[in-house]
Amino acid sequence: MAxxxxxxxxxxxxxxxxxxxxxxPTAFRTTFLELHSWEQxxxxxxxxxxxxxTLYTVLTxxxxxxxxxxxxxxxxxxxxxxxxxxxxxxxxxxxxxxxDNAVDILExxxxxxxxxxxxxxxxxxxxxxxxxxxxxxxTAGAIMTTEFIAIAADQTLAAAMVALRANAADAELIYYVxxxxxxxRLAGIISLRxxxxxxxxxxxxEIMNERVISVQVTxxxxxxxxxxxxxxxxxxxxxxxxxxxxxxxxxxxxxxxIDDEAASDYSGLAGVDVEDTSENPLKAxxxxxxxxxxxxxxxxxxxxxxxxxxxxxxxxSVLAVFISLITGTAGNAGxxxxxxxxxxxxxxxxxxxxxSSLLAEMVTGxxxxxxxxxxxxxxxxxxxxxFILGSVIGLAMCCAIIVANLAGSFIPGLMARLGxxxxxxxxxxxxxxxxxxxxxxxxxxAQYFVTSxxxx
Amino acid sequence: MAxxxxxxxxxxxxxxxxxxxxxxPTAFRTTFLELHSWEQxxxxxxxxxxxxxTLYTVLTxxxxxxxxxxxxxxxxxxxxxxxxxxxxxxxxxxxxxxxDNAVDILExxxxxxxxxxxxxxxxxxxxxxxxxxxxxxxTAGAIMTTEFIAIAADQTLAAAMVALRANAADAELIYYVxxxxxxxRLAGIISLRxxxxxxxxxxxxEIMNERVISVQVTxxxxxxxxxxxxxxxxxxxxxxxxxxxxxxxxxxxxxxxIDDEAASDYSGLAGVDVEDTSENPLKAxxxxxxxxxxxxxxxxxxxxxxxxxxxxxxxxSVLAVFISLITGTAGNAGxxxxxxxxxxxxxxxxxxxxxSSLLAEMVTGxxxxxxxxxxxxxxxxxxxxxFILGSVIGLAMCCAIIVANLAGSFIPGLMARLGxxxxxxxxxxxxxxxxxxxxxxxxxxAQYFVTSxxxx
Numbered sequence: 001m002a003x004x005x006x007x008x009x010x011x012x013x014x015x016x017x018x019x020x021x022x023x024x025p026t027a028f029r030t031t032f033l034e035l036h037s038w039e040q041x042x043x044x045x046x047x048x049x050x051x052x053x054t055l056y057t058v059l060t061x062x063x064x065x066x067x068x069x070x071x072x073x074x075x076x077x078x079x080x081x082x083x084x085x086x087x088x089x090x091x092x093x094x095x096x097x098x099x100d101n102a103v104d105i106l107e108x109x110x111x112x113x114x115x116x117x118x119x120x121x122x123x124x125x126x127x128x129x130x131x132x133x134x135x136x137x138x139t140a141g142a143i144m145t146t147e148f149i150a151i152a153a154d155q156t157l158a159a160a161m162v163a164l165r166a167n168a169a170d171a172e173l174i175y176y177v178x179x180x181x182x183x184x185r186l187a188g189i190i191s192l193r194x195x196x197x198x199x200x201x202x203x204x205x206e207i208m209n210e211r212v213i214s215v216q217v218t219x220x221x222x223x224x225x226x227x228x229x230x231x232x233x234x235x236x237x238x239x240x241x242x243x244x245x246x247x248x249x250x251x252x253x254x255x256x257x258i259d260d261e262a263a264s265d266y267s268g269l270a271g272v273d274v275e276d277t278s279e280n281p282l283k284a285x286x287x288x289x290x291x292x293x294x295x296x297x298x299x300x301x302x303x304x305x306x307x308x309x310x311x312x313x314x315x316x317s318v319l320a321v322f323i324s325l326i327t328g329t330a331g332n333a334g335x336x337x338x339x340x341x342x343x344x345x346x347x348x349x350x351x352x353x354x355x356s357s358l359l360a361e362m363v364t365g366x367x368x369x370x371x372x373x374x375x376x377x378x379x380x381x382x383x384x385x386x387f388i389l390g391s392v393i394g395l396a397m398c399c400a401i402i403v404a405n406l407a408g409s410f411i412p413g414l415m416a417r418l419g420x421x422x423x424x425x426x427x428x429x430x431x432x433x434x435x436x437x438x439x440x441x442x443x444x445x446a447q448y449f450v451t452s453x454x455x456x
Numbered sequence: 457m458a459x460x461x462x463x464x465x466x467x468x469x470x471x472x473x474x475x476x477x478x479x480x481p482t483a484f485r486t487t488f489l490e491l492h493s494w495e496q497x498x499x500x501x502x503x504x505x506x507x508x509x510t511l512y513t514v515l516t517x518x519x520x521x522x523x524x525x526x527x528x529x530x531x532x533x534x535x536x537x538x539x540x541x542x543x544x545x546x547x548x549x550x551x552x553x554x555x556d557n558a559v560d561i562l563e564x565x566x567x568x569x570x571x572x573x574x575x576x577x578x579x580x581x582x583x584x585x586x587x588x589x590x591x592x593x594x595t596a597g598a599i600m601t602t603e604f605i606a607i608a609a610d611q612t613l614a615a616a617m618v619a620l621r622a623n624a625a626d627a628e629l630i631y632y633v634x635x636x637x638x639x640x641r642l643a644g645i646i647s648l649r650x651x652x653x654x655x656x657x658x659x660x661x662e663i664m665n666e667r668v669i670s671v672q673v674t675x676x677x678x679x680x681x682x683x684x685x686x687x688x689x690x691x692x693x694x695x696x697x698x699x700x701x702x703x704x705x706x707x708x709x710x711x712x713x714i715d716d717e718a719a720s721d722y723s724g725l726a727g728v729d730v731e732d733t734s735e736n737p738l739k740a741x742x743x744x745x746x747x748x749x750x751x752x753x754x755x756x757x758x759x760x761x762x763x764x765x766x767x768x769x770x771x772x773s774v775l776a777v778f779i780s781l782i783t784g785t786a787g788n789a790g791x792x793x794x795x796x797x798x799x800x801x802x803x804x805x806x807x808x809x810x811x812s813s814l815l816a817e818m819v820t821g822x823x824x825x826x827x828x829x830x831x832x833x834x835x836x837x838x839x840x841x842x843f844i845l846g847s848v849i850g851l852a853m854c855c856a857i858i859v860a861n862l863a864g865s866f867i868p869g870l871m872a873r874l875g876x877x878x879x880x881x882x883x884x885x886x887x888x889x890x891x892x893x894x895x896x897x898x899x900x901x902a903q904y905f906v907t908s909x910x911x912x
Contacts, residue, residue, distance in 0.1 A: 034667060038687045070688065161652075168653050175631055175648075175690075192631075192648060196617075197624045211490060229715075231494045232526065232708040234631075234690055251707050252688040255714065259685075262718035263799070269725050270795030270883070271788060281819035288792050289824055292857075293831060295788050299781045300835065306777045317770035320779065321762045324891050325755045327780050331787075332727060332751050332884040336744050339726030343719070363737035364744070371745055372752060379756065427726070427883065428788040435780050 013043055020051055025058045033063065040067035045075070049084060056085055061092035069097050073104035074275075082109060082117075091120035098172050099125070100145035100253065103132040132247075140224050141217040143257065144238045144247030147172045150180050151204060153187055158200040160190075173235050173250050179208045186212055186237055186245045214239045217246050222346075224249055225257045265342055268423030269335070271295070295432050302327075302435045309443040316454045318384065319446050322393050323439065325376075326400055330438040331431035333368060334404030337361055338430050341412040345422045354413050358406070365405030373398030389453040396445045400438035407433060469499055476507055481514045489519065496523035501531070505540060512541055517548035525553050529560035529712075530731070538565060538573075547576035554628050555581070556601035556709065559588040588703075596680050597673040599713065600694045600703030603628045606636050607660060609643055614656040616646075629691050629706050635664045642668055642693055642701045670695045673702050678802075680705055681713045721798055724879030725791070727751070751888050758783075758891045765899040772910045774840065775902055778849050779895065781832075782856055786894040787887035789824060790860030793817055794886050797868040801878045810869050814862070821861030829854030845909040852901045856894035863889060 012031075019028040032040065044067060047055065056064065071078070082090050082105065094102040094117060106114050106129060114133070118126040128146050135141025149171045151160045160177065168174050177195060179188035188208030198207050214237040215224050228236055228251060235250045260275075267274045271291045306313070306323070313319055344357060377394030381387035408430050412422035468487075475484040488496065500523060503511065512520065527534070538546050538561065550558040550573060562570050562585065570589070574582040584602045591597025605627045607616045616633065624630050633651060635644035644664030654663050670693040671680050684692055684707060691706045716731075723730045727747045762769070762779070769775055800813060833850030837843040864886050868878035 036667070036669060036687060165653055168649050174652075193624050196630075197621055211492070213492060229711055231492060234707070251690070251711075255685055255707075255711065258711065258714055258718075262714075262722070266718070266722055266725065266795060266799070269722065270791050272792035272795055274795050274799040281816040282823060284796070284816070285820045285823035285827075288789070288820070289827055291792070292785065292788060292824060292828055296781070296785055296828060296832060299784050302784075303777050303781045306780070307774075310773050310777065313776045314770065314773035317766050317773065317776070318763075320769045320773075320776035321759050321766065323776065323779050324762070324783050324895065325752070325759045327784070328755050328758075328787075328888055328891055329748065329752055331784075331887070332748060333744070335726050335884065336728035336747070339722060339728055339730050340740070343722070343730040360737040360740070364741045367738060367741035368745055368748060371741075372748055375749060376752060428791065431787070431887075432784060435784055439780065 009039075013046065016043060017047070017051065020047075020054055020058070023054075028058060032059075037067040038070040041070040045071065045077075052081070053084065056089060061089050062096040064089075065093040065096035068093060068105070069101045073101065073108075078105050078108050079113075082113070087116060088120055091117045094129075095121050095125045098145050098147055099128050099132060100143060100172075100247075103129050106133060135217065138221045139217065140215045140219045140221060140238045140249060141246070143221055143224075143253050144217070144249045145172050145253075146247045148176075148178060148235075148237070148245070148248040149174055150178045150245060153179050153181065153203075153205040153208065155204055156200065157195055157198055157202050157204060157207070160195060160204050161200070164192075164195070173248065175234050176237075176248075178237055178245055178248075179204055180245060184245065185243045186214060186239055188212060189237070212237065214243075215249070216241065221257045222261060225254045225261070226347075228254045229258075261346070264421070265346065265423045268342070268421070268426040269339060271426050271428035291428065295428050298429075298432045299435065302432075302439050305436065305439050306443070309447070312443060312447055312450060316446070316450055318389065318453075319443070322380070323442070326393070326397050326442050327435040327438045329372060329397055330400035330404040330434045333365070333372075333401045334408040334430045334434040335427050337365070337405045337408035338412060338427060341409040342422050345412060345416050354417075358409055358413070361405055361409035362402070365402040368405070369398040369401035372401060386453050388449060392446055392449050392453065396438075396442040399441045399445075400434070403437050403441065404430070404434040407437070465495075469502060472499060473503070473507065476503075476510055476514070479510075484514060488515075493523045494526040497526040501527070501533075508537070509540065512545060517545050518552040520545075521549040521552035524549060524561070525557045529557065529563075534561050534564045535569075538569070543572060544576055547573045550585075551577050551581045554601050554603055555584050555588060556599060556628075556703075559585050559598075562589060591673065594677045595673070596671050596675045596677060596694045596705060597702070599677055599680075599709050600673070600705045601628050601709075602703045604632075604634060604691075604693070604701070604704040605630055606634045606701060609635050609637065609659075609661040609664065611660055612656065613651055613654055613658050613660060613663070616651060616660050617656070620648075620651070629704065631690050632693075632704075634693055634701055634704075635660055636701060640701065641699045642670060642695055644668060645693070668693065670699075671705070672697065677713050678717060681710045681717070682803075684710045685714075717802070720877070721802070721879045724798070724877070724882040725795060727882050727884035747884065751884050754885075754888045755891065758888075758895050761892065761895050762899070765903070768899060768903055768906060772902070772906055774845065774909075775899075778836070779898070782849070782853050782898050783891040783894045785828060785853060786856035786860040786890045789821070789828075789857045790864040790886045790890040791883050793821070793861045793864035794868060794883060797865040798878050801868055801872050810873075814865055814869070817861055817865035818858070821858040824861070825854040825857035828857060842909050844905060848902055848905050848909065852894075852898040855897045855901075856890070859893050859897065860886070860890040863893070 016028065016031060019031065035043070044052070044055070094105065106117070118129060132141065132146070147170055149164055149167050151163050164174065164177060175192050177190045177192065178186060179190065181187040188210045189212045190204065190208045194207055213227065213231060215227060217238050217240055224236065233251065235248045237245055238247045238249060239245055263275050272288050373394040376397050377390040380393045381390030384390065411430065416422045472484065472487060475487065491499070500508070500511065541549070550561065574585060588597065588602070603626055605620055605623050607619050620630065620633060631648050633646045633648065634642060635646065637643040644666045645668045646660065646664045650663055669683065669687060671683060673694050673696055680692065689707065691704045693701055694703045694705060695701055719731050728744055829850040832853050833846040836849045837846030840846065867886065872878045
């Protein structure tokens with residue numbers, strides 16, 4: 001089914017490109033403008049520069065702005081698109097876009113270009129965009145839009161509907177109508193549903209909900225995402241510290257936040273940026289190598305620790321057999337507890353403090369360590385006909401697992417307390433660190449017992 | 457700030473619990489019903505059973521249903537809540553909830569209880585729920601709701617508004633109004649915005665959008681999530697194969713799908729279920745142990761491979777020094793390429809086939825392998841004053857990285873083709889597998905060159 005649709009879409013793209021290059025603007029416009037704006041954006045992103053230049057002459061700035069709203073703001077080609085447009089056209093297009101999306105694009109440009117574009121916009125738009133550009137990255141202010149519908153409390157619903165009708169075309173979402181007092185402070189909220197189903201002669205203040213749940217303009221975007229997720233809102237108002245309404249954040253922007261957050265946690269666990277999956281293999285190698293080489297040098301410390309015990313290994317070469325088993329198992333246990341700790345930091349549990357989580361993780365570590373340790377003691381004991389050797393391996397593994405569990409659960413919390421992203425304490429880092437401690441534990445224990453299991 | 461809010465919230469919870477146990481229903485109702493339904497749910501989840509039993513007598517079934525809509529459908533206590541309610545009350549409450557949420561709860565119960573509850577509901581509700589219960593898990597049908605607003609095409613907007621007003625209270629989202637033809641097929645869609653801003657004497661068919669983007673009832677929920685994400689919809693209609701409208705899926709349900717999906721990918725990479733972060737440490741250990749012990753036995757194959765080379769190690773104990781370095785680095789490289797492959801499967805790139813991705817990953821593997829290999833050759837060469845030993849380590853590491861990269865990128869794709877969740881080919885599994893191949897590569901190469909770097 002999906003392939004059939006895909007075939008039809010490729011056919012349509014081909015036909016549209018032909019109409020564009022054949023300079024048949026009317027036919028092109030008819031077909032193109034029937035597409036959904038996201039599809040228009042997909043079509044646009046597949047064009048060559050020459051075709052794009054033609055497109056800018058065939059469509060109005062407002063029509064181009066309409067689908068630019070649907071281009072992912074992480075798209076690296078955005079500055080190129082803006083640069084190839086006549087600057088008046090670009091300014092007009094940005095004005096026609098939703099303010100938050102226009103600002104997302106401006107953030108990719110250099111200061112000179114931004115000022116040049118803002119200078120060609122109507123004063124109010126330029127002012128709005130300047131204000132939004134000002135907010136720090138990843139805060140509520142940086143992702144909010146200023147296109148909301150606000151009304152006064154002392155009017156009838158019928159009058160409010162007239163105001164709503166007049167402003168509906170420009171607002172990003174009309175599902176919630178915000179009620180302001182004389183000082184522009186947020187006094188209440190009405191859903192469009194309430195506005196419609198109630199008697200039109202009632203006053204706004206009679207039916208508005210005064211318990212408005214809002215976020216502060218300086219709040220972190222992840223907090224905003226959590227609130228919208230919890231309450232199942234379609235949008236949330238953003239206020240300053242005097243409760244004046246500055247903007248709204250809609251759920252589609254929150255989905256982007258959730259996606260980015262998930263991708264960055266996942267990247268942290270793997271030690272690679274997974275966001276850019278379509279880049280060329282050489283660039284991918286260049287991005288992964290710094291991590292790999294850093295970990296390689298960290299791994300060198302484990303190697304030199306083993307080197308320190310080389311005489312022990314040459315005396316009892318059987319010890320070499322279990323190095324990778326112990327480091328590997330402890331690394332797996334550490335990664336498990338790291339993942340749980342990172343997740344717990346993202347979705348905090350009111351009932352648990354940092355210390356009680358650490359304690360719980362320690363108990364988990366002791367239990368998993370004991371079970372795994374006893375298992376391997378038996379396996380090695382029967383295999384090598386030496387339960388002393390088995391006990392050495394088992395004891396080492398048990399201790400290594402407990403230490404790895406503690407490290408995996410402690411380091412993300414420490415990172416968060418120090419103000420870093422906990423996902424930075426990533427999986428490969430924890431595994432490599434746990435290699436070092438596991439080897440140290442292993443050989444310390446083995447050295448103590450070596451005379452008992454080596455036959456001279 | 458958050459702590460101050462939290463303090464106020466705990467205070468309010470305390471006060472509400474006192475009102476509840478002091479049997480002051482009126483005062484309790486006034487305060488409780490002012491809370492947002494999500495907050496009501498949070499309060500409810502913190503109660504003891506005796507308090508909950510009182511609550512069911514103080515609130516109506518409809519009021520309880522209102523906040524049950526906001527309880528996470530993964531909550532394991534749901535069957536207990538249903539069981540402790542009078543069954544008539546439970547049936548009434550489920551009827552008052554949005555159908556999709558009610559069905560999510562029913563899915564936790566056994567067949568007998570479900571039938572008992574459905575028998576006490578109005579016929580239409582029971583029929584709707586039976587139908588939804590029928591759809592396979594994780595499909596569009598399983599997450600859709602049947603509370604949407606549908607109108608006929610041949611009426612004026614004014615008449616449509618009257619119909620909308622009459623049905624608005626029951627619909628889950630009134631932002632989109634769906635236009636059906638005589639055979640109940642989906643003929644068009646109107647946003648509430650268009651309904652409001654246009655001249656009320658126009659006909660519905662004049663302004664409706666006939667290019668409706670919908671999903672099939674059997675579509676996978678992840679496909680639905682992708683469509684809603686791409687198009688920035690607040691809801692999407694769900695149809696059967698004859699284009700009859702069966703339900704809608706709203707964006708809040710999609711956020712849950714995205715969260716679950718991200719958590720399951722993350723869990724797969726770490727080899728642990730991170731969804732349940734607040735469970736007790738013994739349960740956590742019980743959940744992690746199967747994975748750890750399985751990997752332990754897989755790791756035993758690596759150990760027995762090293763055992764096979766024990767005479768080589770006793771001849772050249774320096775080889776033991778680099779085992780964990782080579783297995784660790786190859787494991788890191790494999791995890792990186794696994795994460796990219798899983799991500800690429802979740803967000804497919806039209807321009808790349810499975811084979812071309814594999815080829816690209818191979819190039820990346822060769823480049824990272826060469827750079828890392830040359831680095832370690834130099835480091836070991838200078839450290840151990842033997843560039844032959846250095847080259848052996850470097851060559852082994854280079855080959856091990858290339859193989860790990862290929863495995864990390866090939867296995868998820870293979871899993872997906874075989875119909876399994878690609879995230880099942882999880883991080884610890886790939887690392888443990890790559891340990892085995894790395895050790896094999898390492899000792900094969902070392903054995904070949906051993907006479908060159910061991911001084912007899």
